[in-house]
Amino acid sequence: MCAWLPPLAALLIFGALLPHRAFAAVLPDDRADIFYSSYNGGGMNIKGESVLVRKKFAEQFSVQANYFIDKVSGASVDVLSNASVIKDERKQKSISLDYIRDKTQYNAAYTNSTEKDYISNTTHFSLSQDMFGDLTTVSLGFTRSRDKVSEYNNGNHTVDRKGFADTRSYEVGLSQVLSKNLIGGLTLEVITDQGYLNNPYRFVRYTDPSNPKGYSLGNEVYPNTRTSNALTARAKYFLPYRAAASVSYRYFHDTWGIKGNTTEIGYTQPFSNLFIFEGRLRFYSQRRASFYSDLFSGPAVQNFEGRDRNLASSKNTTIGAKVTYAFLPNGWKMFRRGTITGDVSRITFKYNDFRDIKDFGIPGYVAGTEPFYKFNATVWQVYCSMFF
Amino acid sequence: MQKRTSSVILVVAAALFLGACSNLQPWVKPYERDRLADPIMSWERDAISGAYLDHIYESREGSRGATGTAGGGCGCN
Numbered sequence: 303m304c305a306w307l308p309p310l311a312a313l314l315i316f317g318a319l320l321p322h323r324a325f326a327a328v329l330p331d332d333r334a335d336i337f338y339s340s341y342n343g344g345g346m347n348i349k350g351e352s353v354l355v356r357k358k359f360a361e362q363f364s365v366q367a368n369y370f371i372d373k374v375s376g377a378s379v380d381v382l383s384n385a386s387v388i389k390d391e392r393k394q395k396s397i398s399l400d401y402i403r404d405k406t407q408y409n410a411a412y413t414n415s416t417e418k419d420y421i422s423n424t425t426h427f428s429l430s431q432d433m434f435g436d437l438t439t440v441s442l443g444f445t446r447s448r449d450k451v452s453e454y455n456n457g458n459h460t461v462d463r464k465g466f467a468d469t470r471s472y473e474v475g476l477s478q479v480l481s482k483n484l485i486g487g488l489t490l491e492v493i494t495d496q497g498y499l500n501n502p503y504r505f506v507r508y509t510d511p512s513n514p515k516g517y518s519l520g521n522e523v524y525p526n527t528r529t530s531n532a533l534t535a536r537a538k539y540f541l542p543y544r545a546a547a548s549v550s551y552r553y554f555h556d557t558w559g560i561k562g563n564t565t566e567i568g569y570t571q572p573f574s575n576l577f578i579f580e581g582r583l584r585f586y587s588q589r590r591a592s593f594y595s596d597l598f599s600g601p602a603v604q605n606f607e608g609r610d611r612n613l614a615s616s617k618n619t620t621i622g623a624k625v626t627y628a629f630l631p632n633g634w635k636m637f638r639r640g641t642i643t644g645d646v647s648r649i650t651f652k653y654n655d656f657r658d659i660k661d662f663g664i665p666g667y668v669a670g671t672e673p674f675y676k677f678n679a680t681v682w683q684v685y686c687s688m689f690f
Numbered sequence: 691m692q693k694r695t696s697s698v699i700l701v702v703a704a705a706l707f708l709g710a711c712s713n714l715q716p717w718v719k720p721y722e723r724d725r726l727a728d729p730i731m732s733w734e735r736d737a738i739s740g741a742y743l744d745h746i747y748e749s750r751e752g753s754r755g756a757t758g759t760a761g762g763g764c765g766c767n
Contacts, residue, residue: 335736335737335738337738337739337742339742341746350742352738352742354737354738366737368737368738370738434716435715435716435720436716436720437716437717437718471755473755473756479718479723479726481717481718482718482722482723482725482726483725483726485726485731487733489756489757490756491755491756492755493754493755530753530754530755531755532753532754532755532756533756534756534757536733538731538733540725540726540728540730540731544728544730545730546728546730546731552753552756552757554752554753554754554755554756556752558752560752560753562751562752562753564753570730572730578729578730586747586751586753588751588752588753591752612749612750612751612752613752616751618750618751626735643736643739645739647743649746651750679746681743681746683739683742685736685738685739687736
């Protein structure tokens with residue numbers, strides 16, 4: 303498992319790969335995409351490449367195949383604190399089938415994601431129904447992911463099996479045309495996990511006067527179940543001069559005590575028929591899990607203990623810009639048109655109770671007084687889409 | 691008795707609600723939806739890009755889920 307990749311990642315990425323419609327049952331356009339991405343931040347460098355093909359057939363069906371590969375290298379703050387440098391590769395294959403009958407759209411899909419130390423198999427089924435003059439779309443979805451979690455030891459190149467995780471997701475969605483210029487949506491998703499939910503590369507630390515550092519490291523102990531609820535409300539408005547403004551808010555809480563708030567605003571501005579410019583701002587904050595602590599008072603003082611920074615109180619802010627250039631407006635051979643898109647995001651992460659211990663030894667710091675961890679990340683995406 | 695009264699109220703309310711639905715007329719006619727059909731009004735135009743950004747956040751935050759959009763079979767995530 304890449305240190306940056308939690309359980310459920312395949313399920314989540316897979317879900318987002320499914321088509322997003324504003325309203326009305328229509329199969330997505332036939333298209334082929336080539337995608338490159340780069341993530342740099344927190345000592346990590348991740349290069350991604352992906353190919354996607356979607357094709358309609360027999361009028362009522364559409365099939366999509368996607369291959370994604372992530373190459374991870376670097377050393378995050380966790381690695382510098384207590385582990386070896388990461389070098390890993392994740393390969394993800396997925397296939398999805400859509401079927402439309404009258405005003406109902408069905409989707410079934412399967413995804414496999416493989417790393418040295420993590421194997422995930424995800425199946426999904428959903429349906430959506432248009433109603434009330436096609437102004438309303440209601441959708442129901444179910445996803446199940448079965449993951450095999452291992453730990454890769456860089457020193458002797460061994461993989462130790464740690465356990466299995468079983469994840470089920472239930473989703474209900476509503477998309478509503480509110481006026482000639484405004485659409486809105488609500489999505490509720492409940493996710494339950496059972497099994498080995500730890501990240502095998504993360505450790506707790508506890509006060510230890512016998513250690514010259516003032517602390518020692520121990521194994522994390524997580525509950526073997528988790529249930530979370532997330533509710534998102536969103537709206538998009540068509541402005542009078544052919545531009546769009548959007549806003550969304552998500553509230554999240556789970557049985558581990560985490561509460562999260564995500565707010566996002568976006569603006570889309572076309573320029574002639576050749577360019578589309580987009581900007582977005584995203585604000586996220588979360589409260590820590592009930593069993594999280596940066597520094598425990600001693601070894602095994604609680605039933606459950608964690609020091610994964612994903613469980614800490616934190617905030618992050620994203621500013622993003624995207625430009626799409628349309629070419630081949632009159633088509634070429636089998637292609638109707640094409641687009642090239644460049645997207646850059648700058649994300650600032652700040653942690654309120656996760657301390658940066660990688661530089662321990664700086665004069666004046668004792669265990670529990672180190673500076674709080676923070677870092678910036680830059681994400682680049684470049685992709686070409688051909689529609690046919 | 692109180693329980694029965696509540697049940698009756700519920701049934702009457704449901705009947706009225708469903709009756710109203712039968713007469714419900716679309717307040718935005720099909721020929722008035724050209725702006726909503728504009729590609730710039732799509733929640734997410736590019737599947738891989740949207741999935742990739744979602745993945746970045748899900749991998750670094752405690753929150754997860756409900757990032758899909760109703761309709762289009764995006765019942766997962």
